[in-house]
Amino acid sequence: DVKVTQSSRYLVKRTGEKVFLECVQDMDHENMFWYRQDPGLGLRLIYFSYDVKMKEKGDIPEGYSVSREKKERFSLILESASTNQTSMYLCASSSGTIANEKLFFGSGTQLSVL
């Protein structure tokens, strides 16, 4: 079974802090994604990566950056956390092309920015 592991289940940070969300997958997948889930808005794509050191903006990249130095690890960075970034963050991975519909998700990190 594919395993996508997110480093923290819950995280509480202060406004202005730099926040790192880590994600690791163990199936040698080429593609990795960061989504945020908000009530009434569903899953919105922040950034994705189709190869090591490659990254592409999703639908809501503002206020975020990412890093993919190794194939199995994809990090989401909030340079200066703000209260509107309080959300559930979900990491996912997939094989093949970016359009592969079978995404494997981690359990999520609930981030609260105070």
Next chain:
Amino acid sequence: DQQVKQNSPSLSVQEGRISILNCDYTNSMFDYFLWYKKYPAEGPTFLISISSIKDKNEDGRFTVFLNKSAKHLSLHIVPSQPGDSAVYFCAARRTSYDKVIFGPGTSLSVIP
């Protein structure tokens, strides 16, 4: 501007009955549609999909119907079981090179 819409935030169904979850989309370029299921404290998992060249796809108790002219799809669960209680996300993509776009989700409660 949501391209994938799920207008019912929640749905309650009696165990053994049919659950029907609806999804509408605005982009006529979508050619592939999916449903994901999410339990609390877990990530979403892929459930079932349908290509735009079909109007129905079945997998056990789950059937997805696609009406392209109406830009509407639905997920039928028959019979519904308490373990089906979860949030269901409808999703779509435009081409075989494009990323998946998710709807807001519908929370299904199956009452024993």
